[in-house]
Amino acid sequence: MGNAPVRIVTIQCLDASHNKSANRTMVTQLIEHERIRTTLPKAKELRRVADQVVTLAKEATESSRRRAQGILRTPLAMEKLFKQLGPRYELRAGGYTRVLKADFRRGDGAEMAVIEYIDRPGEIRRSKPPAQRVAIGKEEASIGSN
Template identity: 35%
Template sequence: MRHNKKFNHLGRTSSHRNAMLSNMCSSLILSPNKRIFTTVAKAKALKKVVEPLITKSKEDTTHSRRLVFQDLQNKSAVTELFQNVSQKVADRPGGYTRIIKTGNRLGDNAAMCFIELVDYNENMLKEKKAASKGRTRRSKKATTENEPVAAKETAKKAKAEKAEEVVAEAPVETPVVSEAPAVEGEETPKTEE
């Protein structure tokens, strides 16, 4: 049974998986547009490896450099991470990467995607700034404390008026009772009201 074995092994041995993810981290950091093209499963596994490294790079100490170098095993990737990437993501509290799905691969129909560093995609940053005007679900009118109460009261009045109109329009059926002369000795039938 595989209890508590939750991460994706990607069909590889542990050493092969670690080496592959290390190389992918270096490729992501060293690429000029900070983006690589890979499968969705590998991108999700890479996200769990590269995001803690970026967080460690925010604090530029010898200790944190050594910790990052243990995983990356690439001096140029470490210097790029600590000099450029950490400066760009300094104010971001997490979520440094983005996965953009691109469809399936022709050969084996594997789900493919881009994984990129969020702060390096200039097109997405422009769209975010243009779109973030702060939409809310509230009405645009300035509301005071009394207006919600008044709105509820008017709604209640409108419902009551509609109910009265429906009652007034509906025809009222009255039971027809024929009055026959009462005969002595017979009881008069009682009508139901």
């Protein structure tokens, strides 16, 4: 026992390159379909990458476009990201995805989850509107249900 360091395992595949490739494929599919079903650990890891890509789309610079192109696999996903998702989340400060627990997979009993973009037609659960920001001098105050 003793004071052994606690190790948090976020690796879902055998090596880092396979993990990166799986995340790239899943974020591309998430952008194209706006909702996918996967295991809970993969969905939680995917949420990080999916939110980063939407933040790149909100910047809409040439540099951010190239960085997103290095992550996404299809031109269709690039087009949808910069023309639909970026403008959709322009007022939202973060938290563009939602992970909902689903059932257990029949074959091996893995816990499944649904990850989806919020504020879209046909979403499973309605989201709160983004907090409105009001300028007060040099600072901004957020007005909302926080």
